[in-house]
Amino acid sequence: MNGRKRKLTLGQRLFVAVWERLVAMSVGSPNPLMKEVVFTFGVREYLKRVKMMYEVLTLLEKRWGALYAQLIIAFAGLWTGCRWCSVGHIYAANLELFRQNGELLPVDEREIADLQFRTDAEVLEFLHERFSAPHWEPLRRLLDQQYLLRSAQIEEVTRDDQLLQMANYMWEWFNECSIVVMDMDPSTVPPQSFLGKDRVLLRRYREARERQEQAPEGPSES
Numbered sequence: 001m002n003g004r005k006r007k008l009t010l011g012q013r014l015f016v017a018v019w020e021r022l023v024a025m026s027v028g029s030p031n032p033l034m035k036e037v038v039f040t041f042g043v044r045e046y047l048k049r050v051k052m053m054y055e056v057l058t059l060l061e062k063r064w065g066a067l068y069a070q071l072i073i074a075f076a077g078l079w080t081g082c083r084w085c086s087v088g089h090i091y092a093a094n095l096e097l098f099r100q101n102g103e104l105l106p107v108d109e110r111e112i113a114d115l116q117f118r119t120d121a122e123v124l125e126f127l128h129e130r131f132s133a134p135h136w137e138p139l140r141r142l143l144d145q146q147y148l149l150r151s152a153q154i155e156e157v158t159r160d161d162q163l164l165q166m167a168n169y170m171w172e173w174f175n176e177c178s179i180v181v182m183d184m185d186p187s188t189v190p191p192q193s194f195l196g197k198d199r200v201l202l203r204r205y206r207e208a209r210e211r212q213e214q215a216p217e218g219p220s221e222s
Contacts, residue, residue: 006041015043028196033084049173055067063163066134067096068139070193072164075143076171078115078123079150083184085171087112088192094193098205101127106130113186120151 008016016038020030038046060069070093077085091109098104107130115123124147133139146164148154156162190196 008035012038012043026197027190027192027194028198029190049170053170053174056163056170059163060167063160064142066193067093067100068142070096071139072142072146072167073192074112075146076150076167078113079110079120079147079168080172081116082171082174083113083116083186084189085174085192086116087186089187091189091191091193092193095191095193095198095201095205098208099195099198099201102208104205104208106133106136106207109189110186120147 016034020034023034024030042051048169057069057073059070063069064072070089074086074089077089087109090105090107090112094105094107094109115126124144127143128140131143142160142164145154145161146168149156149161149165150168154161156165191202195201207214
């Protein structure tokens, strides 16, 4: 994974073998980072943190819905430098929006990798430009607030601040291990949600992206 020799215990290897299958059944593809996380933190801590991550996801979905929850997690991953999480959750958000109404996000998940090489100010400018349509204003405010909390420019005041910061903290923990593969090809990162199992939706979404790329007017303003 990162050039060092990794050797899991027998119990850890058995756990990873079973858990990888469960993950693949849940989201449609295995997680190649699991061995790194289990090696670093152990099985018990891994399961504890995964449970906490799921609880945070559930809270985000209850507060803002599945689409915004995926975007918040995606940018929690982006700010910590994780290609797997940022690309995978933007992909999941794209699928969620496309499933809901056939629209595409103004950001293609494959673009996210390039953002990792930009400054924070450039990333924020990119977000404001792409999500400039009036109906995206609530999202812009959320992502701005999330960044300010993540960069310690402001402190938590409201319950919404606490939820945004929980997302920052939980995905920062996971990203301690996932950043070891930050150079992975973004087109190989699967969507990080149960929608990854819907092969028909995946195909329809990819076809829609291809049509958008071929259109002379360029990226959608949706």
